[in-house]
Amino acid sequence: MNNYQIGMKFLYLIIVIPLIFPASIFADELPDLGDVSQATITPRQERQIGLQIMRQIRADPSYLNDAEIDSYLNNLGNRLISSSNEAKPDQSFEFFALQDPSINAFALPGGFMGFNSGLIIAAQSESELAGVMAHEIAHVTQKHLARMISGQQHIGLITSIAALAIAILASRSNPQAGQAVLATAQAGAIQSRLNFTRKHEKEADRIGFNILQKAGFDPHGMAAFFERLQNAGRYYENGAPSYLRTHPLTYERIADIENRTRELAYRQVPDSIDFHLVRAKLKALQGNPADTVAEFDSRIRDKRYANEIAERYGLIYALLRDKKFQRADKELNELYRLIQSDQSLGVLKNHRLGKPVLVESEYLQTGAMIETLAARVKLANKQIKDAFAVYQSALKTYPQHRALIYDYIAALLDHQSAQAALDFINKQSQIIHEDINLYRLEAKAHAALDNHMLQHRAQAEIYIQEGKYHAAIEQLEIALRMSNGNFYQLSSVEARLRQLKEFVAAFEKD
Incomplete structure (x- = not known):
C-alpha cells in the first residue's frame, strides 16, 4: 500500500469517528482555542483518534516493526519526557520509526510520534536527533494538534480529523499525493491550517530547547540540525525536505535557538553507542543489498565513520540481507575482536561463544543488540547449536530484550520445538502484557x-x-x-x- 492509498483509506474516519465519539463533540461552534482547557477534544478522544491512525500505519509496509529500533526511540523519548515540566503524569507517548528515506518526523493526536529512517540517518549526533524529538514532544504537550483540529470552526471537526490524518500520512514523502487526497476530502480550505504555524513552531522550539538541556544533551544540536536542513533545502530539486514542509523553518527561528545556546557554557556530550547502532541498522535495511554492502565496505576502508563498532555491525546486517552468510560470520568475529579491544567499554575478556560480551549496565542495550545479531548470523549459517547457545546465554544477561525474546521463540518454532516455544511464551506472558508479536x-x-x-x-x-x-x-x-x-x-x-x-x-x- 503506497502513501496515496493510505490517505484514501483514511477517509473512513469520516464515517468511523461519529461511531466512536458522541455527536456533541462535532458541533461547528467551537470555543476560542487560545485557552487549551476549552479545546473540544478531550485527552481520551485524542488518544482514540491517534489509535485509529496508528492501526493504519502499523498495517503499512513502511512501518518498521523492529523491537530494537522501537526500544531505542522510546528510551530516548522517555529520557526527554522525564525532563519536561510540561508533560502530564497521565499523558501517554509512543515513538516509532518508518522505513522512509525522506527527512521527516510528525506527531499524531494522543502522543504518537513517528520518525522517518531518513531523518534518523541524517542526524549527525544523538543531540541532533534528541533536538527534533524534544521539538515534537513540545507540540504534543502544548496541544498544538488538538488546537488545529478543534480550530476548524467553519468546516466541521469530522472533515478536519480526516484531513489531518490524510495530510500527515499521504504527504509524508509525496506532497502531491497528499494534496490530491485533501481535495478529495473537500478540505482544501483548511490545508494551510494543518501545517504547524510559526507561533506553534517558536513555542515548540523554546520548550524543546529547555527539555533538551535538562535531559543532558547538547542544545547546539537542535540549531545545527535545523540549520543543515535549511541549507539543504536550497539544493533539493523538488523543493525543501519533507520536514520543512510541515514545520515552517525561518532564519529567525534558527537565530533565536543559537542565541539561547550562546548563553550556555559549551560542553561536549558524547553519543551513545546505541544511537550509532540504530543508524547503522537503518542504513543496512535500505536500498539494494549488494549496493549497501559496498557502501559499508567503502566507509570502513576509508575510515569514514563516527563509530567503527556500529559501522561493522551495520555491515553484518547488510551482508545478511545480501545472503553473504559466511562473510557475515567472519565479520562477526571481527566485531567481537573490536569490542574487546575498546578500552572504553565494559567487556568480558577472553570471549567465547555463548558468553555475552557487554555486561556493564550502561551497555546492556548495546550488548543485547550485538548478541541478537550474533544469533541471527549463526542461524543463517545453519550453526543451530551455536545459535541456541547464544540465545540461552544472552537471555540470562538481557532477559527483557524483546528482539532476543521474539527471535528465540521463532527459532524454536522453526526447529520443531513448538512445546518449548509455548512454554517460553507462557513464561514471558506473565511479564509482557498485550504484546501483538507474542x-x-x-x-x-x-x-x-x-x-x-x-x-x-x-x-x-x-x-x-x-x-x-x-x-x-x-x-x-x-x-x-x-x-x-x-x-x-x-x-x-x-x-x-x-x-x-x-x-x-x-x-x-x-
Missing part, C-alpha cells in the same frame, strides 16, 4: 501443536490489538466450536468472548 508467535505454536481452540484464542487477541473487534469475536466463536480444549480453556474463551462483546457494545453505543 500473540502471533503463540498462535503459530498452538497451530504446530494442533491446539486449535487456543490458536483461535490467540488470533482473537491479535485482532483486538489491531482494533478489529468483530473479527476477534468471530475467532473466539470459532474457538468455542473446537473440541480439543479442556474445561478451564473453554471457560476462559467464553469469559473473554463475553468481555469483548460488552466492550464492543459500549464502544459503539458511545
Whole structure:
C-alpha cells in the first residue's frame, strides 16, 4: 500500500469517528482555542483518534516493526519526557520509526510520534536527533494538534480529523499525493491550517530547547540540525525536505535557538553507542543489498565513520540481507575482536561463544543488540547449536530484550520445538502484557501443536490489538466450536468472548 492509498483509506474516519465519539463533540461552534482547557477534544478522544491512525500505519509496509529500533526511540523519548515540566503524569507517548528515506518526523493526536529512517540517518549526533524529538514532544504537550483540529470552526471537526490524518500520512514523502487526497476530502480550505504555524513552531522550539538541556544533551544540536536542513533545502530539486514542509523553518527561528545556546557554557556530550547502532541498522535495511554492502565496505576502508563498532555491525546486517552468510560470520568475529579491544567499554575478556560480551549496565542495550545479531548470523549459517547457545546465554544477561525474546521463540518454532516455544511464551506472558508479536508467535505454536481452540484464542487477541473487534469475536466463536480444549480453556474463551462483546457494545453505543 503506497502513501496515496493510505490517505484514501483514511477517509473512513469520516464515517468511523461519529461511531466512536458522541455527536456533541462535532458541533461547528467551537470555543476560542487560545485557552487549551476549552479545546473540544478531550485527552481520551485524542488518544482514540491517534489509535485509529496508528492501526493504519502499523498495517503499512513502511512501518518498521523492529523491537530494537522501537526500544531505542522510546528510551530516548522517555529520557526527554522525564525532563519536561510540561508533560502530564497521565499523558501517554509512543515513538516509532518508518522505513522512509525522506527527512521527516510528525506527531499524531494522543502522543504518537513517528520518525522517518531518513531523518534518523541524517542526524549527525544523538543531540541532533534528541533536538527534533524534544521539538515534537513540545507540540504534543502544548496541544498544538488538538488546537488545529478543534480550530476548524467553519468546516466541521469530522472533515478536519480526516484531513489531518490524510495530510500527515499521504504527504509524508509525496506532497502531491497528499494534496490530491485533501481535495478529495473537500478540505482544501483548511490545508494551510494543518501545517504547524510559526507561533506553534517558536513555542515548540523554546520548550524543546529547555527539555533538551535538562535531559543532558547538547542544545547546539537542535540549531545545527535545523540549520543543515535549511541549507539543504536550497539544493533539493523538488523543493525543501519533507520536514520543512510541515514545520515552517525561518532564519529567525534558527537565530533565536543559537542565541539561547550562546548563553550556555559549551560542553561536549558524547553519543551513545546505541544511537550509532540504530543508524547503522537503518542504513543496512535500505536500498539494494549488494549496493549497501559496498557502501559499508567503502566507509570502513576509508575510515569514514563516527563509530567503527556500529559501522561493522551495520555491515553484518547488510551482508545478511545480501545472503553473504559466511562473510557475515567472519565479520562477526571481527566485531567481537573490536569490542574487546575498546578500552572504553565494559567487556568480558577472553570471549567465547555463548558468553555475552557487554555486561556493564550502561551497555546492556548495546550488548543485547550485538548478541541478537550474533544469533541471527549463526542461524543463517545453519550453526543451530551455536545459535541456541547464544540465545540461552544472552537471555540470562538481557532477559527483557524483546528482539532476543521474539527471535528465540521463532527459532524454536522453526526447529520443531513448538512445546518449548509455548512454554517460553507462557513464561514471558506473565511479564509482557498485550504484546501483538507474542500473540502471533503463540498462535503459530498452538497451530504446530494442533491446539486449535487456543490458536483461535490467540488470533482473537491479535485482532483486538489491531482494533478489529468483530473479527476477534468471530475467532473466539470459532474457538468455542473446537473440541480439543479442556474445561478451564473453554471457560476462559467464553469469559473473554463475553468481555469483548460488552466492550464492543459500549464502544459503539458511545
